[in-house]
Amino acid sequence: MDLEFSNGKSEEKKIPDPCVMIIFGASGDLTERMLIPSLFELYSDKLLPENFAVAGFSRKEMDHETFREKMKKAVIENKTHCEFKEEIWEKFSSGIYYFIADYKRTESYKYLLTEILKIENEKQTGGNRLLYMAVPPDSLNEIITNTGKSGLNKEVNSGSWTRIILEKPFGYDLESAVKLNKNAGKYFREKQIYRIDHYLGKESVQNILVTRFANGIFEPLWNRNYINHIEITSSESIGIENRGGYYDNLGALRDMVQNHLLQLLGYIAMEPPSTFDPNSIRDESLKVFQSLRPINEAEVINTVIRGQYTGSKIKGENVAGYREERGVVPDSRTETFVALKIFIDNWRWGGVPFYIRTGKRLPTRVTEIVIHFKSTPHHLFKSKSDIAESYNMLVIRIQPDEGLLLNFAIKIPGSDFKVQNVNMDFHYTDLKELALSTAYEKLLLDCMLGDSTLFIRADAVEACWKFIQPVLNAWKDDPSIIVYGYPAGTWGPECADDLITGHNFIWRYPCKNIADSHDYCEL
Numbered sequence: 001m002d003l004e005f006s007n008g009k010s011e012e013k014k015i016p017d018p019c020v021m022i023i024f025g026a027s028g029d030l031t032e033r034m035l036i037p038s039l040f041e042l043y044s045d046k047l048l049p050e051n052f053a054v055a056g057f058s059r060k061e062m063d064h065e066t067f068r069e070k071m072k073k074a075v076i077e078n079k080t081h082c083e084f085k086e087e088i089w090e091k092f093s094s095g096i097y098y099f100i101a102d103y104k105r106t107e108s109y110k111y112l113l114t115e116i117l118k119i120e121n122e123k124q125t126g127g128n129r130l131l132y133m134a135v136p137p138d139s140l141n142e143i144i145t146n147t148g149k150s151g152l153n154k155e156v157n158s159g160s161w162t163r164i165i166l167e168k169p170f171g172y173d174l175e176s177a178v179k180l181n182k183n184a185g186k187y188f189r190e191k192q193i194y195r196i197d198h199y200l201g202k203e204s205v206q207n208i209l210v211t212r213f214a215n216g217i218f219e220p221l222w223n224r225n226y227i228n229h230i231e232i233t234s235s236e237s238i239g240i241e242n243r244g245g246y247y248d249n250l251g252a253l254r255d256m257v258q259n260h261l262l263q264l265l266g267y268i269a270m271e272p273p274s275t276f277d278p279n280s281i282r283d284e285s286l287k288v289f290q291s292l293r294p295i296n297e298a299e300v301i302n303t304v305i306r307g308q309y310t311g312s313k314i315k316g317e318n319v320a321g322y323r324e325e326r327g328v329v330p331d332s333r334t335e336t337f338v339a340l341k342i343f344i345d346n347w348r349w350g351g352v353p354f355y356i357r358t359g360k361r362l363p364t365r366v367t368e369i370v371i372h373f374k375s376t377p378h379h380l381f382k383s384k385s386d387i388a389e390s391y392n393m394l395v396i397r398i399q400p401d402e403g404l405l406l407n408f409a410i411k412i413p414g415s416d417f418k419v420q421n422v423n424m425d426f427h428y429t430d431l432k433e434l435a436l437s438t439a440y441e442k443l444l445l446d447c448m449l450g451d452s453t454l455f456i457r458a459d460a461v462e463a464c465w466k467f468i469q470p471v472l473n474a475w476k477d478d479p480s481i482i483v484y485g486y487p488a489g490t491w492g493p494e495c496a497d498d499l500i501t502g503h504n505f506i507w508r509y510p511c512k513n514i515a516d517s518h519d520y521c522e523l
Ligand SMILES: NC(=O)c1ccc[n+]([C@@H]2O[C@H](COP(=O)([O-])OP(=O)(O)OC[C@H]3O[C@@H](n4cnc5c(N)ncnc54)[C@H](OP(=O)(O)O)[C@@H]3O)[C@@H](O)[C@H]2O)c1
Pocket: 024, 025, 026, 027, 028, 029, 030, 031, 033, 034, 057, 058, 059, 060, 101, 102, 103, 104, 133, 134, 135, 136, 137, 167, 168, 169
């Protein structure tokens, strides 16, 4: 499809105020793979202020220059759309600093503050500070407290801002999430807190709102009268890589469903907000989370299927089972796959099942939402068609191959009235002139601009945990709830199919290409 679009060059770019971004966990994976490369892309696109600096903190021994060299390599390896230009890097990296500090020690914060003041003075950043928590989740409360006690949470002067970005997971369960929110609320106003879920930074996720609320054709059909059921699938082909010890304490429900997939559900199911401002949108998705029909512990066995990958062969290569992975206990019952059937008890969605599934070591890496519309009331072409009933389907592809696909019936050319379903599809890659920003670029920029629309509020975090908690409790309390094995490289346990076939549907088996059919992907 050839498409022409304005690339927005005529629009004035919004540039944030001068500021210092203070990264806790600067020697870690997130900083290296996501944060610094995204900042460099923004800088290359001239979207960062001239007076901008990064101050990284962690314990690893490095001087400024070693850190800059490490970040340069990371930028070259992880860059997305911008060409790497040495002269731009030189300019950008002159504002990157690294300090050795242990966030468990209170004296570290005094040291940090002294160094930040020096940078602020040199770079004239006006006292605006963005604190980024790229640290292990169990240290968040301690850092927030120390930050607060040392005064790093305060706004420096009446015109400046201090914001804090928290990385997921936001707590380990409902109780710890409430505790984390309470502690964060003690030292920061909710307005200062930006809880990041990188799924919401993806163009295709934001496009859910545009598809629904900027088109007259979809919204009238977007309800129980016309929609039969909705699927949300997020599959990964990789296993747990080197994160065995970390993942074994987490599992797919906490890692994917509680945050990313429920956030997608919020966008799919929300009522139209009256205005496009952060709180209107977040109020509406909160109402969705609050309307989720609670899953009581006794029902978990029927409505939630958990699985764990077992050893198998993929493309002729032996692949280890989850329990054989390093860092995983040999009798682990942690789920690497989960499928759920859920309902939203409100006027719009009464009776419409939503099926969510996610897993590791599945045949391909895909995240997509499939809206299955109801069949026509009368099957006029039944005798002419291979398809018993005519359903329409809208696929919203989040990754990879971001885009939209509408599946509908046509008459096959010829003398007879033969009917077949075909696809009309749009890929973001069709917009050749417009490079897609990564989610972290979008979200970092939004935070610096003070736009919290795509960040998660404390009440939404708690509402999602409240929904998930009975499932976690049932799994913990009832050893009779099976963890089904599934061979690595398949679409999860067979009983996950039963969850949906019980209603005479089947999962769509997505391939890397959005327009591929229901066929299983090649392994
Ligand atoms: N990596 C990703 O792709 C990704 C994606 C989404 C979300 N996240 C979230 O982002 C956060 C960070 O993840 P990550 O993968 O970057 O973790 P990581 O690689 O383990 O990095 C953790 C960082 O914390 C620092 N640290 C640990 N203890 C410290 C201490 N006592 N004092 C000072 N610094 C200390 C470490 O540095 P030193 O050991 O040098 O002190 C390191 O820089 C986590 O909450 C994770 O869930 C990560």
